[in-house]
Amino acid sequence: MPDSRTSDASELQLTADGQLRHLLTLRGLSRDQLTALLDRADAFVSTPGSAVMRSDTLQGRTVANLFFEASTRTRASFELATRRLGGDILNLDIQTSSSAKGETVLDTISTLMAMNVDVFVVRSGRTNTHADIARHVNEHVSILNAGESVISHPTQGLLDLLTIRRKKGPFENLVVTIVGDVAHSRVAQSAMQGLVTMGVGELRVVTPPSLAPGPDCVHEARILTSLSEGLHGADVVMALRIQKERFTHNEGIPDVDAYFSEYGLTQKRMQQAAKDAIVMHPGPMNRGVEIEASLADGPSSVISEQVRNGVAVRMAVLEAVTNRKP
Amino acid sequence: MPDSRTSDASELQLTADGQLRHLLTLRGLSRDQLTALLDRADAFVSTPGSAVMRSDTLQGRTVANLFFEASTRTRASFELATRRLGGDILNLDIQTSSSAKGETVLDTISTLMAMNVDVFVVRSGRTNTHADIARHVNEHVSILNAGESVISHPTQGLLDLLTIRRKKGPFENLVVTIVGDVAHSRVAQSAMQGLVTMGVGELRVVTPPSLAPGPDCVHEARILTSLSEGLHGADVVMALRIQKERFTHNEGIPDVDAYFSEYGLTQKRMQQAAKDAIVMHPGPMNRGVEIEASLADGPSSVISEQVRNGVAVRMAVLEAVTNRKP
Amino acid sequence: MPDSRTSDASELQLTADGQLRHLLTLRGLSRDQLTALLDRADAFVSTPGSAVMRSDTLQGRTVANLFFEASTRTRASFELATRRLGGDILNLDIQTSSSAKGETVLDTISTLMAMNVDVFVVRSGRTNTHADIARHVNEHVSILNAGESVISHPTQGLLDLLTIRRKKGPFENLVVTIVGDVAHSRVAQSAMQGLVTMGVGELRVVTPPSLAPGPDCVHEARILTSLSEGLHGADVVMALRIQKERFTHNEGIPDVDAYFSEYGLTQKRMQQAAKDAIVMHPGPMNRGVEIEASLADGPSSVISEQVRNGVAVRMAVLEAVTNRKP
Numbered sequence: 020m021p022d023s024r025t026s027d028a029s030e031l032q033l034t035a036d037g038q039l040r041h042l043l044t045l046r047g048l049s050r051d052q053l054t055a056l057l058d059r060a061d062a063f064v065s066t067p068g069s070a071v072m073r074s075d076t077l078q079g080r081t082v083a084n085l086f087f088e089a090s091t092r093t094r095a096s097f098e099l100a101t102r103r104l105g106g107d108i109l110n111l112d113i114q115t116s117s118s119a120k121g122e123t124v125l126d127t128i129s130t131l132m133a134m135n136v137d138v139f140v141v142r143s144g145r146t147n148t149h150a151d152i153a154r155h156v157n158e159h160v161s162i163l164n165a166g167e168s169v170i171s172h173p174t175q176g177l178l179d180l181l182t183i184r185r186k187k188g189p190f191e192n193l194v195v196t197i198v199g200d201v202a203h204s205r206v207a208q209s210a211m212q213g214l215v216t217m218g219v220g221e222l223r224v225v226t227p228p229s230l231a232p233g234p235d236c237v238h239e240a241r242i243l244t245s246l247s248e249g250l251h252g253a254d255v256v257m258a259l260r261i262q263k264e265r266f267t268h269n270e271g272i273p274d275v276d277a278y279f280s281e282y283g284l285t286q287k288r289m290q291q292a293a294k295d296a297i298v299m300h301p302g303p304m305n306r307g308v309e310i311e312a313s314l315a316d317g318p319s320s321v322i323s324e325q326v327r328n329g330v331a332v333r334m335a336v337l338e339a340v341t342n343r344k345p
Numbered sequence: 346m347p348d349s350r351t352s353d354a355s356e357l358q359l360t361a362d363g364q365l366r367h368l369l370t371l372r373g374l375s376r377d378q379l380t381a382l383l384d385r386a387d388a389f390v391s392t393p394g395s396a397v398m399r400s401d402t403l404q405g406r407t408v409a410n411l412f413f414e415a416s417t418r419t420r421a422s423f424e425l426a427t428r429r430l431g432g433d434i435l436n437l438d439i440q441t442s443s444s445a446k447g448e449t450v451l452d453t454i455s456t457l458m459a460m461n462v463d464v465f466v467v468r469s470g471r472t473n474t475h476a477d478i479a480r481h482v483n484e485h486v487s488i489l490n491a492g493e494s495v496i497s498h499p500t501q502g503l504l505d506l507l508t509i510r511r512k513k514g515p516f517e518n519l520v521v522t523i524v525g526d527v528a529h530s531r532v533a534q535s536a537m538q539g540l541v542t543m544g545v546g547e548l549r550v551v552t553p554p555s556l557a558p559g560p561d562c563v564h565e566a567r568i569l570t571s572l573s574e575g576l577h578g579a580d581v582v583m584a585l586r587i588q589k590e591r592f593t594h595n596e597g598i599p600d601v602d603a604y605f606s607e608y609g610l611t612q613k614r615m616q617q618a619a620k621d622a623i624v625m626h627p628g629p630m631n632r633g634v635e636i637e638a639s640l641a642d643g644p645s646s647v648i649s650e651q652v653r654n655g656v657a658v659r660m661a662v663l664e665a666v667t668n669r670k671p
Numbered sequence: 672m673p674d675s676r677t678s679d680a681s682e683l684q685l686t687a688d689g690q691l692r693h694l695l696t697l698r699g700l701s702r703d704q705l706t707a708l709l710d711r712a713d714a715f716v717s718t719p720g721s722a723v724m725r726s727d728t729l730q731g732r733t734v735a736n737l738f739f740e741a742s743t744r745t746r747a748s749f750e751l752a753t754r755r756l757g758g759d760i761l762n763l764d765i766q767t768s769s770s771a772k773g774e775t776v777l778d779t780i781s782t783l784m785a786m787n788v789d790v791f792v793v794r795s796g797r798t799n800t801h802a803d804i805a806r807h808v809n810e811h812v813s814i815l816n817a818g819e820s821v822i823s824h825p826t827q828g829l830l831d832l833l834t835i836r837r838k839k840g841p842f843e844n845l846v847v848t849i850v851g852d853v854a855h856s857r858v859a860q861s862a863m864q865g866l867v868t869m870g871v872g873e874l875r876v877v878t879p880p881s882l883a884p885g886p887d888c889v890h891e892a893r894i895l896t897s898l899s900e901g902l903h904g905a906d907v908v909m910a911l912r913i914q915k916e917r918f919t920h921n922e923g924i925p926d927v928d929a930y931f932s933e934y935g936l937t938q939k940r941m942q943q944a945a946k947d948a949i950v951m952h953p954g955p956m957n958r959g960v961e962i963e964a965s966l967a968d969g970p971s972s973v974i975s976e977q978v979r980n981g982v983a984v985r986m987a988v989l990e991a992v993t994n995r996k997p
Binding site: 065067068070073091092095096097098099102103290303304306322323324325326327329330 | 404405406407433435437439448449452453455456457458459461463483484485486626
């Protein structure tokens with residue numbers, strides 16, 4: 020759940036003269052700052068099948084992947100982004116190493132910092148671990164948030180923005196609909212923050228009544244419980260991954276089949292959306308739960324583009340934080 | 346057990362104009378194609394103690410190791426082959442990551458493909474996973490089979506061919522004997538397919554009666570149950586790793602000690618083979634079960650050469666599939 | 672506990688003409704040899720925040736991390752040292768791979784050696800595994816001990832020497848005090864061996880009576896049970912990590928709180944030491960057990976320098992063993 024301390028994070032991530040030092044949240048970044056990152060990421064988007072663009076921006080720099088939660092795609096995306104910029108990557112599985120010996124997270128960070136790790140990519144199920152680390156590190160070190168509890172996943176938000184902009188053009192002309200358990204989705208939180216900053220035409224959220232977002236949700240979103248209403252004329256539809264564990268432990272939440280029949284995205288339902296609407300999903304997908312398989316694989320799906328753009332935005336962010344002017 | 350669909354794999358792995366796109370099986374590759382790979386691999390064989398040959402053939406290319414079964418040697422061999430060709434390697438332990446979140450294998454492949462992974466090295470205990478992936482991927486992407494159920498391990502087959510050719514010369518002059526549970530050995534299947542294609546002089550298989558190979562075994566092999574008969578005059582003798590779990594769950598299979606006394610390779614028994622015969626083993630070895638320790642470490646053993654040649658054939662295969670002409 | 676065979680290790684690690692081939696123990700290395708390594712390491716010490724120094728000394732060479740015990744810091748330190756010298760690193764988690772298939776450690780080593788691994792970095796809870804491997808490998812291959820039971824951790828000893836020399840100057844002028852369970856600390860064993868060779872002015876060991884070191888401890892150390900006495904006038908104070916498991920299973924050992932009140936290093940107690948004394952700890956720290964948090968984070972602490980110097984000494988050692996003249 021968003022908490023009051025997150026306002027700290029947005030201040031913490033900029034230097035005194037407004038350069039990006041850490042990426043902790045999209046909250047508090049200006050439209051110009053987001054646009055600069057998206058523009059730079061555009062240059063890094065690769066062409067399938069050709070050798071990827073490489074640079075030596077991170078030559079002599081070391082990036083450490085510190086994942087307190089399991090991850091394939093985000094970890095791999097940061098790893099490839101680092102290597103394609105010429106940097107060294109250090110993969111650390113924190114759950115099975117020093118933390119088992121009782122060392123604090125900040126001591127682990129200090130140790131790696133002393134080995135000249137320049138950037139820490141951190142995923143944690145806890146809130147504010149990232150901000151605590153950011154407060155702790157030396158001036159030249161940067162923290163990138165690769166997932167924080169249910170509140171923030173800023174590089175995912177950026178890749179969603181980049182995908183929408185590349186496919187559908189200026190945000191102010193667009194109706195964007197997010198479907199699912201928005202309140203518990205760090206993906207949705209970051210996407211909504213970015214979309215509002217970029218001046219999205221209309222932002223809709225469709226959720227079951229039992230999962231309605233709390234008062235911390237961006238005020239600009241229209242909260243709906245009817246999928247039909249949400250899809251009507253939408254240019255961009257984003258399905259969220261259903262965390263199945265919520266179905267079994269909470270009351271008032273429908274079972275998987277009931278969820279699909281009421282909120283699952285299908286080709287048929289997408290006919291209510293605008294012509295040429297695109298369908299997004301952050302992955303990993305539960306086919307047949309939040310999205311129909313044929314829709315995920317169909318022409319309106321931009322799911323692979325999201326992944327591809329994910330490497331590009333991470334390259335742009337890595338470049339931005341390591342190229343700061345002193 | 347080989348199944349009827351494997352004939353697909355041999356067609357699937359070549360482009361319309363006959364270039365190698367995937368390496369799924371040695372079945373269906375011509376003598377010229379195998380010879381070209383072996384010739385190229387010869388150039389990559391390293392000299393112990395000197396800096397290894399490096400090239401930039403895979404510069405800007407990414408190879409992903411996707412192992413659904415544990416592996417040290419094959420994973421490391423592909424990793425080193427990739428790096429020595431200048432490529433990036435991504436190691437993914439699929440069992441502990443996304444698949445735990447319910448994502449399908451093909452969705453994981455799509456995700457990594459979108460990150461510009463060019464080659465997938467896949468090991469799976471299931472049959473046809475490799476072919477299913479090969480059918481799924483984009484035109485420029487290649488799949489290399491690093492072990493498939495009990496039916497195929499083509500780079501192991503190639504390294505066995507290379508080792509035999511380097512040590513013993515032309516195949517048509519040779520008697521090759523494979524000893525062990527051939528029916529359940531993907532190593533043996535690939536070696537036999539390669540040897541037959543290369544025109545081996547005589548191919549013998551020695552197995553306990555209870556492990557006799559089925560009708561899908563290459564027809565050219567002479568199936569024997571007597572080790573003495575199998576070794577008589579052999580130029581090349583290959584012991585297979587015994588999978589101890591088979592001893593405990595099946596009837597009619599001897600225990601470990603009985604196996605060694607009847608089918609274990611020893612220095613003494615090797616006196617029945619040709620003078621200068623070589624002894625092979627795919628590893629990891631059970632010393633004292635399928636092979637006597639002193640034989641494994643003795644002058645007729647080429648086990649280390651097999652490993653060394655393994656890196657070389659993987660470099661040759663990686664180069665071949667990524668250097669395809671469009 | 673040190674055992675009689677360790678004298679072998681010190682002979683084993685030098686070539687016939689006295690060059691460093693393996694690093695198994697600091698025992699037996701001369702003051703000149705240690706000084707040469709420290710001088711070279713000095714050149715590799717990085718400046719925080721600047722791109723690290725890189726070289727191509729290990730270009731075309733492969734280093735394998737073989738850790739039979741979990742490790743974050745030492746593994747990462749060797750990995751970064753290897754990469755910054757231009758080498759390839761292969762990380763192997765031996766506990767979850769081939770050894771599960773019954774292969775011996777020496778067979779795993781042979782396999783990796785055949786893939787042209789040039790240096791093995793080995794951590795093992797067992798004594799003499801390192802020496803056994805060193806006896807087994809080919810002439811051009813080197814073994815670096817990254818932790819051996821309770822008896823040896825030579826690169827840790829070197830980084831401690833480097834840190835002391837950089838901070839406090841010539842060893843002969845210094846009083847060095849080590850506090851904790853010295854008898855069961857491979858860190859302390861290697862540090863003491865190095866300090867004695869370098870001609871340290873005075874070496875003190877402070878331990879609870881129940882943990883008193885045995886007769887194999889370096890004879891030059893004064894064994895004390897009073898922390899006050901040990902700290903008096905000391906220039907360098909090294910706290911050891913308490914292995915909490917010892918508290919619960921042994922008699923006569925104080926509990927954690929009692930340990931801290933009697934042997935825990937604090938800012939207050941450090942007033943008994945020399946002005947400008949430095950405080951060291953090998954990590955990972957148990958804050959509030961063997962060291963007070965404010966002392967660990969205070970101006971006298973050189974804990975981060977130790978880590979930084981650790982990468983530098985590992986670069987120096989890697990360079991030394993791979994640059995041997997034939």
